[in-house]
Amino acid sequence: MLDRLTEFFFPKQVSTYASDIDSLYFFIFYSSVVLFFIVVFGMVYLSIKYRHRKGEELKLTSSKDHSNLLESMFFIIPLILVSITFVWGIRSYLKMVIVPDDAIEIKVTGQSWFWTFDYPDGGTTLNELVVPSNKPVKLVLSSKDVLHSFFIPVMRSKMDCLPNRYNIMWFDATKEGVYDIFCTEYCGTGHSQMGAKVIVMQPAQYEEWASELGSEDDDLPLDELGAKLYTKKACNTCHTLDGSALVGPSYLQTSQMWGQERVFDDGTSTVIDDNYIRSSILEPMTQIVAGYQGVMPTYQGLLSDRELDALIAFLKTLNEDSQI
Amino acid sequence: MAHHNPDAPSHLKHYFHDVNQQYETSKFAMWAFILTEVLTFAGLFVAYIVYRSWYPNMFIDAHLLLDVNKGLMNTIVLITSSLTMALAIWAIQKNNKRLSVLMLAATFIFALVFLGIKYLEYSHKFEVGQLPGEFYSYMGPDAVHLNNPHIFFSIYFIMTGLHGLHVAIGMGLIAWLIYSTQKGNLTSEYYTPMEMIGIFWHLVDLIWIYLFPLFYLIG
Amino acid sequence: MSENMKQNYLNHPKGIMSWLLTLDHKRIGLMYLVSGILFFFLGGLLALVMRFELAAPGNDIISNEIYNNAYTLHGAIMIFLFIIPAIPGALGNILLPLMVGAKDVAFPRLNLASFYIYSFGALFALYTIINGGVDTGWTFYTPYSTQSSSNVVPMTLGIFIIGFSSILTGLNFIATVHKMRIPGLTWYKLPLFVWALYGTSLVQITATPVLAITMVLLMLERFLGIGIFDPALGGDPVLYQHFFWFYSHPAVYIMILPAFGIISEIIPVHSRKKIWGYKFIAYSTLSIAFIGFLVWGHHMFTSGQSVFSQIVFSFITYFVGIPTGVKIFSWILTMYKGQVSFTPPMFYALAFLFLFTIGGLTGIFLGAVALDIHLHDTYFVVAHFHYVMQGGTIVAFLGGLHHWWPKSFGVMYNQTIANIAALGVFIGFNGTFFPQFLLGLRGMPRRYATYDEQFVELHSYSTFWSGILGISIFIAVMNLFWSFIKRNKVDPGSNPWGGMTLEWTHTSSPPHPHNFEEEPVLQHGPYDYDKVIVQKTYKK
């Protein structure tokens, strides 16, 4: 019964402390339901029982306006309930802030509007947090620009990412799978698209994955690598492939305009070519396409030369594809 | 309803029973207003305290860049102006219109002196680039080791600036008082506006009493 | 005398200037009411636009940018231009001097100034809308608000200015309650609405200055980069949140305390029963106002403040819950052995008890730190504060309007339509916001213009019912104003609910320009239904 209810109310329980938090929820929930029914019952019963009936004379009513017994009960019962809630809340909270010593440390950086994950043995992923199961993982959170908040519903955990400061959260995932990550601190236009996935793997699988991290893409042809990077590096948050404008211009449009002039918001213009694409990825704020807001973060240091070439190659293919 | 008791004084508003109720109401509201003033400054004091606790050394060293003599001079000027303000009320209570106007004028002049000294201080800061926030550019030998001194100067300029704004507003109010008293609108029977503006003026003094040591003496 | 009876504040003196320059608290209250309702509709319209966008995932109707503007303006307008000024500014202004037997508030000129300052601030808000909106959220968290290219400065300037209006109203009410009561009207004989307004005013004058200085610092951060709130310049965004919530949490009590006051009036009058625990309700108003200043950090449980302050804030938060709970029980017990009439105001009061209890109880979930970390910034929070703000304050406000409408304006609305609209508000409200609790528990973050497929079902329910809610509120308000337009007048001596406070027993409906024909003499307490039978007199 309780499991079914938990499933109805909550996403899966994946962290070690999730069940504790859900139990706290149900404790408050049941107490609240009881209190709520007392209130509603009292309200309905009294208002109907003492209703002013048709044709009844107006009369002097009772002068009763207090009852020490009732009032002290109203104080004491809620006081007991909230005391339990408080202590339980703090105990569970301490579990959530005391990080086990053997935790793997992963750096999480929020940036408008994607997440970067830096792993202890080097290597970086974007919008995909890969962790081993049954091993504590400590996340060191910060932000490059504005406030973000890193929320993994299945872990029941969440923490703000502050620019220029670290915040800590940790979890110990109990079930393998792919789960949602959301940004829950408003961070601008792309806030609702700033999602990511957490992938929980068997520890052995994780080890293997971690050792291959960064090397797997070496043999891919450039345009295929670019297609992969397009989602992996979160370009798709702001740039579509179908010609519609999101936060930034569509790749398709840029691709179709290859070799033509592009006008910027300060009135200048330039020809779209490899160099332009390269500089607009590395220094996006220097030339802002007319009609758009300059909100793109720099990818300096996040993309290697080969990866940049791959993106440019991918972009060029879009035009050809659409003509076929 | 009788709109007015025929022998009620002209300054008594019709919705009050008597002069005393009106006087007490104004004064009480004035103190409630003082509460809002104190809490406006409270925000800035909190910023000061928090940043001082984060950057204790920077605050102590940065305060040496301020001119204690000018600060002390301003303290003396402001305390004296508080005295003259109190004496102006005392004089009007004794129905001595001439002395009252004289004292108000003295208060006004002291306020002007205060702002003058403040102007000298500010212009020196502008010259050397000890400015708030991103405009800060002073990297002299006595400041180059400081960590984020722009925050100190931000808080300094905002607090003394808001205080200076109060002085300026007070000067406007005092000018109006001089005019009303001279015209004979305020007498020992009715001097509520002077009492209220007096309280305001003393508050300005009171805030400076804290600003002076916090910025000039202990950084 | 009969000539005099026909003269009331609405028809005397005449002329547009007599309204624009009026010093009469009742006229100022009416002007507040009209402008407040207009902003209420504007904010409501924005809410409906958002709800319809959220009916399905993806950007169906509006883009991310417009959605972000819409929710920011919805929040800012509803809070700063409607809820905070509405009850004190409209109902408080009209009723407070009447309830204490005064001819006017202590400072009528200040009162008028307060209205014009409010209007001036509102102009900035309107300018913001025309000029392309603002997209930071009504909380203006740094550093987003220092970087955003939208109209942060006009909006914060507007809020800064409106803050002064709020302070002046508060000052005026405090002075009025302290000094303008008629002889014999001691503190314990004051109607509880007056106590509530008094508590509200104390919070207003204490908290609002901090908002003002916070807005100034935010603007300076944008102009000068002062480095107090901007982390790139050595500042601390969490400190901004402390500053902001030092005002904005007490502001919750600025919004809800007057609603408590209205309910404390409606229930005894319509139950014809002495109120249960008068002194408790009076003191709990003040204690809630005070404790409200100590708990702001529960808005910051995931911000990265110190563990120590997390624990302290969680602890103190529960102390607000207990007096509030006892208040709810007191209101219910007031009906015990009374004569309860099911009138539109009473329906609103009962709806308030139902909705506010849910709002209050869900607050307990959010006060438990460990649980709040999961629920923070999700739709659970959205649902919770709408249950408190709309289910609590706005429902009470509508109840108060229905209660005092014949008194204030001398006209009676269609009670059947009013009852139906009240039912529509109640059902529509629950339909809109109850699914949002579930959304939040399942992890739907707030302030999202688009969302995951998994949430679509609950979102579409919510949207469907929001339409019903919008229509019901519109009907409820229009029903009131229609009675005014149709001049469905009641006899000036009417006391349709049998109220016992001075505004019902000692002045006409609508009241005389100077409130009372002659200074009222207090004959009984505000809720002495056990000592005096006050007849319900309602004649057309």
Next chain:
Amino acid sequence: MSEHHITPLRTYLIIAASLLFLSGVTVWVSYIDLGSFNIVLAMFVATVKASLVAFFFMHLLWDDKKNLIMFLMSLMFFGIFVTITMLDTAFRGDLGLNPETKDPINKRAAFYDTLPLTDTHGHPVDEHSGKHDEDKDHH
């Protein structure tokens, strides 16, 4: 309004003299190094001065006590604001938990890196140490 209290002239003069005297004292004490006791002393003197102003110049001593309560309330709320904010700002990374969270990542704001060194008049220093920055400007 003859029933209002009129403070004798002498009181005003004595209070003003004490205020001036205390201002001198607090400046003098600030030149003696007492460590953190300097702050305490300075604030103590300031509070004495502030009380003198409030009670005598602002007439709180003779006024309706409600006014005094209003004033004290403002101080109380200020106290609440400071204390509770400090519970966070002074205790970050506390309880031995997560010391990483205590300090900002970059201690100094970035714009200082581009500021040229100056002399005490705020003019950029040309030679020696300032050279590096000069180059940057002409770049």
